[in-house]
Each structure stands twice: as structure tokens, then as C-alpha cells.
Amino acid sequence: MLDDADRRILRQYQADPAASSAQLAERAGLTPATCWRRLERMQAQGIIRGVRGVIDWRALGYTVEVSLRITLDKSAPRAFDDFAAGARKIPEVLEIQTFLGQVDARLGIIARDVEHYQEIYREKILTLPHITDIDALMHVARVKFDEQVPL
Missing domain, CATH: 3.30.70.920 (Lrp/AsnC effector binding domain/regulation of amino acid metabolism (RAM) domain)
Known part of the structure; x- marks a missing residue:
């Protein structure tokens, strides 16, 4: 279901959910367009359910x-x-x-x-x-x- 590139994106996304797709792409070793498409696909599949604010x-x-x-x-x-x-x-x-x-x-x-x-x-x-x-x-x-x- 997920390949190595998806896992790299998710690792970077978990570490910094506020990062732009361009920043995530650079950190994951992908082009921004590829990273953006994969993020969109993972959101559509429900793998990424959203970004939330965490209040202490x-x-x-x-x-x-x-x-x-x-x-x-x-x-x-x-x-x-x-x-x-x-x-x-x-x-x-x-x-x-x-x-x-x-x-x-x-x-x-x-x-x-x-x-x-x-x-x-x-x-x-x-x-x-x-x-x-x-x-x-x-x-x-x-x-x-x-x-x-x-x-």
C-alpha cells in the first residue's frame, strides 16, 4: 500500500506537520509536484486525517x-x-x-x-x-x- 517514498514523506510530515509540501519534498528526496500528489492521495485514502492544533x-x-x-x-x-x-x-x-x-x-x-x-x-x-x-x-x-x- 505504501512505498518507501510515502513512508519518507510521512516521517517528515509527522516530524513537522506545518512544513510546506516543497519542504517535505526536499527532506524526503522528491520533487515538490510528486510530494504534493502523494500527500493528496494519502489524504484522500484517509491515511493522513488532518493537521490539528495541540493546546497545552x-x-x-x-x-x-x-x-x-x-x-x-x-x-x-x-x-x-x-x-x-x-x-x-x-x-x-x-x-x-x-x-x-x-x-x-x-x-x-x-x-x-x-x-x-x-x-x-x-x-x-x-x-x-x-x-x-x-x-x-x-x-x-x-x-x-x-x-x-x-x-
Whole structure:
């Protein structure tokens, strides 16, 4: 599906998504026209899904990060869907993951401080439907976080 030239382009693109196609072409050893066509093809195929702005939420005053492991009432036919729909409406929920196993879902939550987290937990999280158990994990340090794909 991808050849060596595509992989070179993607490596350069991951390293510097704001680079122009001419800059990417030079770094990948291709002509600008060839690089541009390949970028367009990879976007059309959904390999490149877009460029996004990444905002450091800590710089905005959010100092607390918590992971909540949620167990749902699986006897309710729409438990996952109803829970996810409610969790999507909470602005402080940055991530929702679902699992097969003992834990059904994980929410990644940010808060300004512990008091703000308690407010979110009591007023928003505990009102979500179909929850039977919650386990909270307070983040201490992010040891590794990398969205780059090995190419």
C-alpha cells in the first residue's frame, strides 16, 4: 500500500506537520509536484486525517489529570451508548475508551485543581447512566506520550 517514498514523506510530515509540501519534498528526496500528489492521495485514502492544533491544557490552568476506570451495568441494552453519549457532553472529559473485560470504559479527565475535580466527579460523572463501579487513578507523571507512528 505504501512505498518507501510515502513512508519518507510521512516521517517528515509527522516530524513537522506545518512544513510546506516543497519542504517535505526536499527532506524526503522528491520533487515538490510528486510530494504534493502523494500527500493528496494519502489524504484522500484517509491515511493522513488532518493537521490539528495541540493546546497545552496545563498552560491554561488545568493541573489535575485523572483516569477513571468505569464498570457499566451490562444488562442494560444501551449501557455503552448511553454512557458514552453522556460522557461526550462533559467538556473536561478529554478521552473516552471502551474495553472488553472487567473494566468497560476509561475516561481521561482534566481539572483546574482537586476541588474542581471533585465538582466534576460529583456533579457530572456520578450522573452518567449505567455506572456500577468507578476506580479513579490520579496521574502523577506522563513518562511517554507519542502520537508518531513508526514508519
